[in-house]
Amino acid sequence: MHLHLLYEAQLVERYQKGGSIYFKLYYGRLDKDIVMAVVSALLEHNRVIAHDLARLKDIKKQYRKQEKKYFLQNVVQWDTLRLFSIADLGVENALREIVGDKPFETMLDIGRDTASVLKLFSGLYTYAVEVVLDSDILHLSVGNTTFDLVILHWVLYFLESPEVVLHEIAGVLRPHGRLLIVDFVRHEVESSHSYLSHMPFGFSDLQIEQWLKNVGLILEKIICFPPLQNENNERLMVKIWLARDPRLLVDDIKDKKVEFA
Known part of the structure; x- marks a missing residue:
C-alpha cells in the first residue's frame, strides 16, 4: 500500500x-x-x-x-552471443556513418574491449580515453577533460545502476557532444544462476529515453538491426541509441545575431 x-x-x-x-x-x-x-x-x-x-x-x-x-x-560465450546477434562489422559501419568523417578533439570509450572502437575512430580524434568494464565507471577519473564523443559499447547491461553512469557521462560531455549506446533490446532471459535471473537482458527505447532525459540529454536517433534467432529460438535484436547534449558551443552561436528586448 x-x-x-x-x-x-x-x-x-x-x-x-x-x-x-x-x-x-x-x-x-x-x-x-x-x-x-x-x-x-x-x-x-x-x-x-x-x-x-x-x-x-x-x-x-x-x-x-x-x-x-x-x-x-564466460567471455567467449558472451562474445558468441554478441556476434551471433549481429556481426561487429555491421555495428562498426553504423557507428562510422553516425559519427561521420569530421575531425573532433576528444573521445571517451567505455566498454569491455575498447581497443577496436578507439582504432575505428583513430583518424578523427586528437585525444581519447578508454575505460574498461573493470574500472570504477561511477567515478570517471578524467579530471577537467570534457568529450565531444562518448561511446558505451556493450557495457550498459553489466552495470548495476545504468542511469547513475549516464549521469556521470552527461557531466563530462561537451556542449552539443554526442553519446552513442550500443546494446541489446530488452529481452527477458531464463538463467539457472540466481544472481543472473534478477537482471533484465537489454533495454527498451522508453527506458533509454527516460534515463537520458533525466540527466539532461536528448535522444536524437535510434538504429535498429534486423533480429536473428539463437539456438534457443530467441529473437535477439541490437540497437544503437544516439543522444546529444542540447547546449550549444560558443563557436556555434558567436556569429548569430542576438536581439535584446
Whole structure:
C-alpha cells in the first residue's frame, strides 16, 4: 500500500528484473534531495530499517562479485552471443556513418574491449580515453577533460545502476557532444544462476529515453538491426541509441545575431 502511494506520487519508480518487481527513488525528481533527507532521518532512529539496508548492501555486493566472476569466466560465450546477434562489422559501419568523417578533439570509450572502437575512430580524434568494464565507471577519473564523443559499447547491461553512469557521462560531455549506446533490446532471459535471473537482458527505447532525459540529454536517433534467432529460438535484436547534449558551443552561436528586448 505504501509503495503504491509513493509510486502514484512519482517519488519512486517501478521496474522489473527477471520475475521480480523492484522500486527505487525516481531519479528525475527535483525534490529527490528532500526525500533523501527524510530517509536519512529515519535511518538514524530506526534500527530495523538500518539493519535491512545494511543487509541489502551486503547482498548487492555479493551479487556484483558473482556477476563479475560469471561474466569473466564466460567471455567467449558472451562474445558468441554478441556476434551471433549481429556481426561487429555491421555495428562498426553504423557507428562510422553516425559519427561521420569530421575531425573532433576528444573521445571517451567505455566498454569491455575498447581497443577496436578507439582504432575505428583513430583518424578523427586528437585525444581519447578508454575505460574498461573493470574500472570504477561511477567515478570517471578524467579530471577537467570534457568529450565531444562518448561511446558505451556493450557495457550498459553489466552495470548495476545504468542511469547513475549516464549521469556521470552527461557531466563530462561537451556542449552539443554526442553519446552513442550500443546494446541489446530488452529481452527477458531464463538463467539457472540466481544472481543472473534478477537482471533484465537489454533495454527498451522508453527506458533509454527516460534515463537520458533525466540527466539532461536528448535522444536524437535510434538504429535498429534486423533480429536473428539463437539456438534457443530467441529473437535477439541490437540497437544503437544516439543522444546529444542540447547546449550549444560558443563557436556555434558567436556569429548569430542576438536581439535584446
